[in-house]
Amino acid sequence: MSKKILLEKTSIPGIKTYEVYRQNGGYASVEKALKSMTPDEVVEEVKASGLRGRGGAGFPTGMKWSFIDKKSGKPRHLVCNADESEPGTFKDRFLMEYIPHLLIEGMITSSYALEANLSYIYIRGEYMWVYKILERAIKEAYAAGWLGKNILGTGYNLDLYVHCGGGAYICGEETALIESLEGKRGNPRIKPPFPAVSGLWSNPTVVNNVESIAAVPWIVNNTGAEYAKIGIGRSTGTKLISASGHIKNPGVYEIELGLSVDEFMNSDEYLGGMIDDRPLKAFVPGGSSVPVLPANLIYKTANGEDRLMSYESLSDGGFATGSMLGSGGFIVYNDTACIVRNTWNFSRFYHHESCGQCSPCREGTGWLEKVLHRIENGHGREEDIDLLWSIQSKIEGNTICPLGDAAAWPVAAAIRHFRDEFEYHVRFPEKIKNRDHFVNEPFEKVRHLVGKQTV
Amino acid sequence: MERLNIKQEINITEALMERINELLSHYPADKKKSALLPVLHDVQDAHDNWLSVELMDKVAEILEIKPIEVYEVVSFYTMFNQRPVGKYMFEFCQTSPCCLRGVENLMDYTCDKLGVKVGEPTADGMFEVRGVECLGACGYAPMMQLGDFFQENLTKDKIDQLIADCRDNKVILHDK
Numbered sequence: 001m002s003k004k005i006l007l008e009k010t011s012i013p014g015i016k017t018y019e020v021y022r023q024n025g026g027y028a029s030v031e032k033a034l035k036s037m038t039p040d041e042v043v044e045e046v047k048a049s050g051l052r053g054r055g056g057a058g059f060p061t062g063m064k065w066s067f068i069d070k071k072s073g074k075p076r077h078l079v080c081n082a083d084e085s086e087p088g089t090f091k092d093r094f095l096m097e098y099i100p101h102l103l104i105e106g107m108i109t110s111s112y113a114l115e116a117n118l119s120y121i122y123i124r125g126e127y128m129w130v131y132k133i134l135e136r137a138i139k140e141a142y143a144a145g146w147l148g149k150n151i152l153g154t155g156y157n158l159d160l161y162v163h164c165g166g167g168a169y170i171c172g173e174e175t176a177l178i179e180s181l182e183g184k185r186g187n188p189r190i191k192p193p194f195p196a197v198s199g200l201w202s203n204p205t206v207v208n209n210v211e212s213i214a215a216v217p218w219i220v221n222n223t224g225a226e227y228a229k230i231g232i233g234r235s236t237g238t239k240l241i242s243a244s245g246h247i248k249n250p251g252v253y254e255i256e257l258g259l260s261v262d263e264f265m266n267s268d269e270y271l272g273g274m275i276d277d278r279p280l281k282a283f284v285p286g287g288s289s290v291p292v293l294p295a296n297l298i299y300k301t302a303n304g305e306d307r308l309m310s311y312e313s314l315s316d317g318g319f320a321t322g323s324m325l326g327s328g329g330f331i332v333y334n335d336t337a338c339i340v341r342n343t344w345n346f347s348r349f350y351h352h353e354s355c356g357q358c359s360p361c362r363e364g365t366g367w368l369e370k371v372l373h374r375i376e377n378g379h380g381r382e383e384d385i386d387l388l389w390s391i392q393s394k395i396e397g398n399t400i401c402p403l404g405d406a407a408a409w410p411v412a413a414a415i416r417h418f419r420d421e422f423e424y425h426v427r428f429p430e431k432i433k434n435r436d437h438f439v440n441e442p443f444e445k446v447r448h449l450v451g452k453q454t455v
Numbered sequence: 456m457e458r459l460n461i462k463q464e465i466n467i468t469e470a471l472m473e474r475i476n477e478l479l480s481h482y483p484a485d486k487k488k489s490a491l492l493p494v495l496h497d498v499q500d501a502h503d504n505w506l507s508v509e510l511m512d513k514v515a516e517i518l519e520i521k522p523i524e525v526y527e528v529v530s531f532y533t534m535f536n537q538r539p540v541g542k543y544m545f546e547f548c549q550t551s552p553c554c555l556r557g558v559e560n561l562m563d564y565t566c567d568k569l570g571v572k573v574g575e576p577t578a579d580g581m582f583e584v585r586g587v588e589c590l591g592a593c594g595y596a597p598m599m600q601l602g603d604f605f606q607e608n609l610t611k612d613k614i615d616q617l618i619a620d621c622r623d624n625k626v627i628l629h630d631k
Contacts, residue, residue: 087550087589118483125496125534126590128603132630161481166492166532169588183488183524185531201486244552244593251594288551288589329593331552345551349588355531435559 002256003230005218005238006211010098016133018140021101027146029109029217034154037220042113046216048224050236055081055172055209056287056327057402058311062224067196068114069204076116077205080107080213081177082123085169087288087349088329091240092210094252096123096130100137104160106213108146109220111158114206121162121210122177134162169353173401174207175199176355187357188401211240232258235310239325245283245332248272261285261307262299264330271332278334279444282417285314286326288346289406291413292339293323319413335442339421341435343414344372350407361404364395368411375422378429385422389415420450456508456526459538463507467517471501475517487518491528494518495535500629504544505536533587541576541583543621543628546600549586552593558609561597562586565614581621602628 014020021027033042047062068076080103084092096103103121111119123131138160141147149157163181165171171180175189178200199205215237219227228236235257241264244250249272255264264270265280274280284292301307302321307314315322333342351365368391371384392408399405415422421443425432428449431441467475475494482489491514498514499506506514506529515522529535547553547562562584566572569582576583592598595607604627606617620626 084591085589088552088593090591090593090595093591124591125492125532126600128496129605129630132603159481163481163489164493164496166495166528167534167587168532180492181489182486183491183518183520183528185527201483242594244596245555250596331555331593333555337555341554342551345549345554349550352588 002254002259003238004254005227005230006095006102006214006240007099007252007254009102010094015099016101016137018101018137018144021099022144026101027105027108029220030105030112030146031152033109033112033220034152034156039113039115042109042220045224046113046219049215049219049227050224050231050234051212051215051219051227052235052311053209054211054215054239054328056086056289058325061208061212064196064208065110065114065206067194068206069197070115072197072204074203075118076114077200077203078107078111078114078116078119079174079177079181079200079205079207080119080121080210081172081174081207082121082127082210083165083169083172083177084127084210085124085172085353086327086329087346088244088284088331089242089287089327090244091242091252091328093127093130094240094242095210095214096127096134100134101141102214102217103134103210104137104141104146106216107160108141108151108158110206110208110213110216111160112156116206117157117159119158119160120181120200121160122171122181123162123164124171125165125167128164131162131164138162168355169349170355170401170403173403176401177207178205185355187355188403190400230256232308232310233312235312235325239309239328241309241328241330243271243330243332245330246275246278246334246337247332248275255309257308257310259309260299261309264309265298265332274332274334276334278336279442280332281335281337281443282333282339284323284329284331284410285309286324287329288331288349289402289409290324290326291319291322291409292342292417293413294417297321297417319409320416323413335444336436336439338376338432338438338443339414339418340372340376340425343411344369344376346410347372347407350403354403354407358399358404360395360398361407364391364404365407367391368395368407372411375425376432378425378432380422380426380429382426384426385415385419388422420447424450456511456530457537458508461507461539463502463505463510465510465513466501467498467513468501471497479518488520488524491518491520491525492532495525495529499535503539503542505539539576539580542581543601543626544583544585545617546585546587546590548588548590548592548596548598548600550589550593552589553596553598556596558597561609561611561614564611565618568614568618582618601626603630604628
C-alpha cells in the first residue's frame with residue numbers, strides 16, 4: 001500500500017467543508033510557517049523535499065521559487081495552474097473537487113514563502129462547478145481569518161481569488177496562462193524574461209501546478225527531508241496518476257514514485273489489469289503529448305530492467321525506447337485500438353488547440369491532422385508516412401512554447417513503434433472502412449499482410 | 456466580427472451588475488481587463504448562452520476597454536458562442552480516451568435520435584450536439600458537458616434519460 005499524502009483525507013465525510021478540514025489538522029502548515037518560519041526557510045524546506053513540478057515538466061519546485069525576483073520592489077504573485085487540459089489527465093480536478101481547502105492551504109503557505117500578497121488559482125472554464133467549489137472554500141477561509149489582512153496576527157496579508165479560463169488548452173502553458181489572466185488571448189510569451197522576473201502585469205510571478213502546491217502543506221508539516229525519503233532517487237514523494245482507456249479500474253491514484261509499472265497496471269489495488277482480459281498493445285504514461293510505448297517496452301526497459309513509475313525510469317533510453325512521466329495521464333490501449341486513429345485524434349486536438357502564433361505549429365499541426373486523417377480513412381499514399389515524419393521533425397523545437405513538441409512527439413513515436421500499422425492502412429484501405437476496424441480483427445492477427453515486425 | 460441579423464435583448468440586471476462588480480474587485484483597480492473572461496462567462500449565462508456584437512460592446516463599456524479587446528478574446532476561446540445555440544448543448548468530449556470508450560458511436564446515436572447533425576441546433580432550439588476537445592474526465596469516459604456540469608460514463612440509456620429530463624425541464628444548467 002503506497003503512502004498517501006494528497007488523498008489521505010479525501011475519504012473523510014465532509015472534508016470539503018472548512019470545519020471538517022480544520023478538525024482534521026487542516027491549515028496547520030500555515031500556522032507553522034507564519035508563526036515559526038521565515039519565507040526563505042519555507043523555500044529551503046521545499047528545496048530539500050526534491051518536489052518536482054507535477055504539471056508535466058518536472059522542474060524542481062523549490063528551485064523555481066528561488067528564482068523569483070524579491071529585490072525589484074514590485075508586488076509578487078503566485079498563480080496556481082489549474083488549467084488541466086492534457087488528454088488523459090484529470091487528477092487536479094479530483095483534488096480541487098474533493099479537498100479544496102488543501103489547495104487553499106498550500107496557496108497560503110506557498111504565497112508566504114514567495115512573499116506574495118495577491119495570488120490566483122487559474123482554473124479551466126470547463127470545470128465551472130469546481131470553480132464554484134473553490135470560490136465557496138475561499139470565502140470560508142476568509143471568514144476564518146486564513147486570508148485577508150494580518151493573518152494570525154503575524155502582519156502577513158494575502159488575497160486569494162479563483163479565476164476561470166474560457167476553453168483553451170494552450171493556457172496551461174505558464175506564459176499563456178498569464179496572458180489569459182490579464183484578459184487577453186492565450187498567446188505564449190517568449191522566454192526570457194521568465195515569469196519569475198516578469199510575469200503577471202510584469203510583476204515577478206511563480207506559476208505552479210495544483211498537485212505541486214497541494215504537496216506543500218505536508219512538506220512544511222513534516223519537513224522536506226521526510227518527503228525526500230518517499231519515492232526513488234530524484235523522483236521523490238508521491239504522484240497522482242490519472243488512468244483511463246482499456247483498463248478495469250480507471251480513476252485517480254496516488255502512488256509512491258518508484259512503484260513498478262507492472263504492479264500499477266495489474267494489481268487490484270490499482271488498475272486491475274486489462275478490461276475483458278484482452279492483450280495490452282500500448283500505453284501513454286504521461287498525457288497525450290508524451291511518446292506512446294509498445295507492449296514490449298512497457299514493463300521492461302530496453303536494458304531488461306523493470307520499468308518503474310518514476311521520472312527517470314519512464315524516460316530510460318530517451319524517446320527511442322522510453323517516454324515521460326509528464327502529467328501522469330496514463331492511457332492504456334488493448335489490441336483493438338488503432339494507433340493510426342489514435343494519433344490522428346491527438347493531432348486533431350493539437351491542431352485545434354494551437355494558438356496560431358508560430359507558423360510551424362499553426363501550419364504543421366494542420367498538416368499532421370490532414371495526412372493522418374487521409375491515412376486513417378483509406379486514402380493514404382506510401383509516401384505519406386515519410387511525409388508525416390518530415391512534418392513532425394520540422395515542428396519540434398521550432399516554436400515559442402512546447403505545444404509544438406507536444407504535437408510532434410506522439411506522431412514520431414507512433415511511426416517509430418507502429419510503422420507497420422501505418423503501412424497496413426495505406427496498403428489495405430478496404431480493411432479499415434469501419435472506424436472500429438480492429439475490434440473484430442485485431443492488428444496482431446493481420447500483421448502478416450504487411451510482412452514486417454514492429455521495431 | 457460578423458454581425459448576425461438576430462436581435463439579442465441586452466439585460467444587465469442589478470444582480471448581474473453586482474456579480475460583475477464583485478469579479479472586478481478581485482483584480483487591482485487599474486487592471487479591470489483581467490476580469491474579462493469571468494465576466495464574459497456570467498454575461499453569456501444570463502443571455503441564452505451566446506454573445507452578440509452588441510452585448511460584447513456592452514461588456515467593453517463596463518470594463519472600460521476597447522470593443523476589439525473583447526472580440527479577440529471571444530473569438531479565441533471555445534466556450535464563448537457567437538451565435539444562438541441550443542438551450543441544452545450536449546458537448547461530447549471527442550478526444551482519444553473517450554473514443555476508446557465509444558464516444559463517437561454515442562454521438563451518432565444522439566444525433567440520430569434528435570434528427571440533427573453535429574453543430575446544428577434542433578428546429579425548436581432545445582438541443583444541440585457538439586464535439587469538443589478534452590474535458591479532463593478521461594477515467595469516466597465516455598462523457599459530455601451539459602451546462603456547468605459533466606455527464607460521465609455515458610450509455611445510450613443515459614442519453615435517452617437526459618434527453619427526456621431536458622424536455623421535462625428537470626436539468627439544472629448552472630450552479631448559482
